[in-house]
Amino acid sequence: MELIWFVIFAALLTGYFALEGFDLGVGLLLPVVGRTREGRDRMVAAMAPYVLANEVWLVAVAGTLFGVYPMLEGEVLFELYPLVVAMLLSWVLRDAGLWFRRRLDGRGWRGFWDAMIAFGSLGLSFGWGMALYATATGSSPVNPVGVLLGVAVTLLFAFHGWTFLAWRAPGEFGAERSGWALLLSAFMAAVPPLGLLGAAMPYLLEHTASPAALNVLSVIVLPVAPIMLGAQIWVWRTFRPGKDAFRLPSFF
Template sequence: MDLTTIWFLAIAVLWTGYFVLEGFDFGVGMLLPVVGRDDTDRRVMINAIGPVWDGNEVWLITAIGATFAAFPAWYGSMLSGFYLPLLAVLLALITRGVAFEYRGKVDDPRWRRRWDVAIVVGSTVPALVWGLLFANLVHGLPMDAGHVVRAGLGDLLHPYALLGALTTATVFLLHGAVFLALKTDGPVRVLARAVALRTALVAVPALVGFLGWTLAQRPTGWTLPVGVVAVLALVAGTGLTARGREGRGFAATALAIVATTVVLFGSMFPVLVPSTTDPAFSLTVAGAASGGYTLQVMSWIALVMLPLVIGYQAWSYWVFRRRVTRAHIAPAH
């Protein structure tokens, strides 16, 4: 296995970690007005992800940085084709981060409601857009010989891409509900379980349809069983959460996201972006990669830094592992 393939796998791992960890963050944010009956419940929900949400975004920063360094042509093609959607994601993440910090700065219900809306919007937009963008990468884009994508926003909104957006949003919603059931206690935990069951009625069929469509477009022999694992894990996670086994339920929904991401990246190898203009213009892993020296330097940096980052994040999750309840919430001031 050469360095080009290794770095493709490394980027796939980074995106997988981002979707698993930031996925429940997005789910909690989208559920804020649904599970949070009052301001105290909403503060319980925010405190459940408060110590980890910003650390989870490091995976996105690392994935994008690694793509820029290891596959600059891939990075350039995605940026040229997805400029507006990626701008929407960036603005949503900024708004969401500001909302987390400013929500409690003023003791005014209207002030908090406005920031709650910002949290919901800032969580929903990325959850939808990531599914939309990765579906387009699998489906293919109008790309010329210079690997410049000539696609307008309307070209990205075809049925398969919209199904991808629905799938990521609902799966993240379910993942977030299971996380709340695991990380909180009291009314939030009870409502999160109920929401997880209702969300599964949409998330499971959406995942089945999306993975089936993906396998039909980019068939590879080994991705079919992985797709089956994704669907079964999502069903199992819902059932385990309903029976009060939230830890196993969260592991199962995380496995479903991992398996789904594996199917997506497996479908994109070795053709990263198929060209709908002319198949000869398609961007491959080998054609998009940086030189060997660049990949070698990146490999040594990753060997040193990645274990430190993973170790620190694992430690932070261990420190803040206890459930959050209404009793832990101090009066608003």
């Protein structure tokens, strides 16, 4: 049972990086690729149908982490408290930007919330790299290696976001990429958590919750998994390239 839940947790964590990674990557590229207001509108519209479905994976990761590995909750939250708070604030700013940017039509209003999307995406991307290093090594995230991993994750997400735009809207942003290219960039975005999980596997297996707790968790969580996967498949099939991707330029 411990190994099964480790595989489930690994699938959820890598799935989050592979899916939410392109959302954050598009946010990172907003001030670079979206040089006009129309361009930024179309970038946000390209990722808009996927955002909420992708964020569900983070909720699932957090629930599984603290349910399957309860010993880690105090350690992770205590040691990484400032970083976790900064990442939560970045998440709030990014999502607020997505929801508020079109509430008014002024240039200053749009520009401010576009900047919040980019800033929040940067905070989350960079923070994930530092958090992964600190969790894997048990050291402070504020060190040269942690910073370098933060930069690496940020660059991987930016590349993943660029590949997503080239797949979702071929030619709109200067490039065209196939679904296989998007799958490859998703794998690249998932490499950092795969490395962490490989290093932490013995520790996680030793600190898994009791069999009774895992049985209860299985009854609660596993019936929901097909719904989450089904919803994800529906989103990707419904909003694949060739659909009316830009009828609504942003969130409403």
